[in-house]
Amino acid sequence: MKKRHVHWSDLHGYSRLVIDATLGVTDLVEAMHLNILQFPAPFATSRARRGPHTHGPVDKVVRKTTGLVYGAIRRVTHAVADGLDLALGRLQPEIEHVHSTKERAALISILNGVLGDHMARRNNPLTLTMGWWQDGKPLAMSPQALAKALPEARGRILVMLHGHCMNEMQWATSSGHNHATALAGAHGCTPMMLRYNSGLHISQNGRALADQLEQLVKAWPVPVQDLCIVGYSMGGLLARSAFHYGALAQHSWMPMVYKLIFVGTPHHGSMLEQAGNLVDIALEVSPYSEALARLGKIRSAGTTDLRHGNLLDEDWTGRDRFARSADPRQPVPLPQHVQCYAIAAMIAREHNNFSARLVGDGLVPLKSALGQHPERKRALHFPPGHQKVFYGMTHLGLLDSQAVCAQMQQWLAAPGPAAE
Numbered sequence: 001m002k003k004r005h006v007h008w009s010d011l012h013g014y015s016r017l018v019i020d021a022t023l024g025v026t027d028l029v030e031a032m033h034l035n036i037l038q039f040p041a042p043f044a045t046s047r048a049r050r051g052p053h054t055h056g057p058v059d060k061v062v063r064k065t066t067g068l069v070y071g072a073i074r075r076v077t078h079a080v081a082d083g084l085d086l087a088l089g090r091l092q093p094e095i096e097h098v099h100s101t102k103e104r105a106a107l108i109s110i111l112n113g114v115l116g117d118h119m120a121r122r123n124n125p126l127t128l129t130m131g132w133w134q135d136g137k138p139l140a141m142s143p144q145a146l147a148k149a150l151p152e153a154r155g156r157i158l159v160m161l162h163g164h165c166m167n168e169m170q171w172a173t174s175s176g177h178n179h180a181t182a183l184a185g186a187h188g189c190t191p192m193m194l195r196y197n198s199g200l201h202i203s204q205n206g207r208a209l210a211d212q213l214e215q216l217v218k219a220w221p222v223p224v225q226d227l228c229i230v231g232y233s234m235g236g237l238l239a240r241s242a243f244h245y246g247a248l249a250q251h252s253w254m255p256m257v258y259k260l261i262f263v264g265t266p267h268h269g270s271m272l273e274q275a276g277n278l279v280d281i282a283l284e285v286s287p288y289s290e291a292l293a294r295l296g297k298i299r300s301a302g303t304t305d306l307r308h309g310n311l312l313d314e315d316w317t318g319r320d321r322f323a324r325s326a327d328p329r330q331p332v333p334l335p336q337h338v339q340c341y342a343i344a345a346m347i348a349r350e351h352n353n354f355s356a357r358l359v360g361d362g363l364v365p366l367k368s369a370l371g372q373h374p375e376r377k378r379a380l381h382f383p384p385g386h387q388k389v390f391y392g393m394t395h396l397g398l399l400d401s402q403a404v405c406a407q408m409q410q411w412l413a414a415p416g417p418a419a420e
Helices: 010-038 046-050 057-089 102-121 143-149 179-187 202-219 234-249 271-283 301-305 353-358 402-413
Strands: 131-134 156-161 190-195 226-232 257-263 339-346 387-391
Touching (some): 156 179, 156 234, 179 190, 179 226, 190 202, 202 234, 202 301, 339 402
Parallel strands (some): 156 226
């Protein structure tokens, strides 16, 4: 079957996103329109909205007319949406079973990373569900299905967790390198690749990952000897969250994990989301730009979790995730029975404290990737021999680096806890 970047079945999901965008833009334009009517002064601040205002008869007519126009736009948009749902819903197969390309999978993963929580609430057909994938296809979790799909399955399992807005196919880079296959081949492991909706809260994905790992070890076609987990970027946060929820559920997979490697993981947050939060605050200063703040607030729950590196439900439940606030996280230490390692990168070719703090690898500050924090209860305390910094490298460069792969191979070859 010929692979295509877009399928007819995708139109249902994309049409819903277009409808949602139309309604969102309508709300935004109406809010700006009303704000302009209410505040003629060019430098009015949002505080002025709290004060009393009087409106003349002409102004009231304009407001009433404005409401009728925007209401009509919404009604027409909803009618179009209902028609598209009815027509395209009949064409929609299971999205996971459609023959796909790497480019199509990447596009859907980006959409989920940016809008995944919204898509899940709206039951958008393009919403990803967490599961194990191989060669662009989902794996069924039963001993029989895994034995058929993985006839050479070994007792050592290498779990690979991708980053934000990504999927498991992107471990294979444009240069042809693949950390998963290289590590698995060197250490006699069977690689297992997870795909997930990175737009959901990290704690939601962490709990789901704990359940997925439990299903995996119970369905594995041969006795499981041990597990090693490699988490790239957000994937490392998922792993830490999964350990927390796996412990609460007393899962059987946890004692099987002997090594956990974090690659460019923003343990204490990502500078990109921190900057996004500052933009939100700046736009809300004036009523003229306040409506534009809604554009920034379409970003997903998974994205805003990256501001501080939230891992638990308690870190976000009952909070305005777009508000400027102090770090709300509950401390989550590294799992005690597991050998943990951290890899970080810096764009600078030599160490510089200013670059490490403000630039890092372009997305993650150096101290965040190494788990360093001024508060001892939040610091992760990787031993000196369990951390490595690569200079002259970007965040995405970590995926394509032979040197990074060699470092992980060296750590995997080191004796496990039982041998030490």
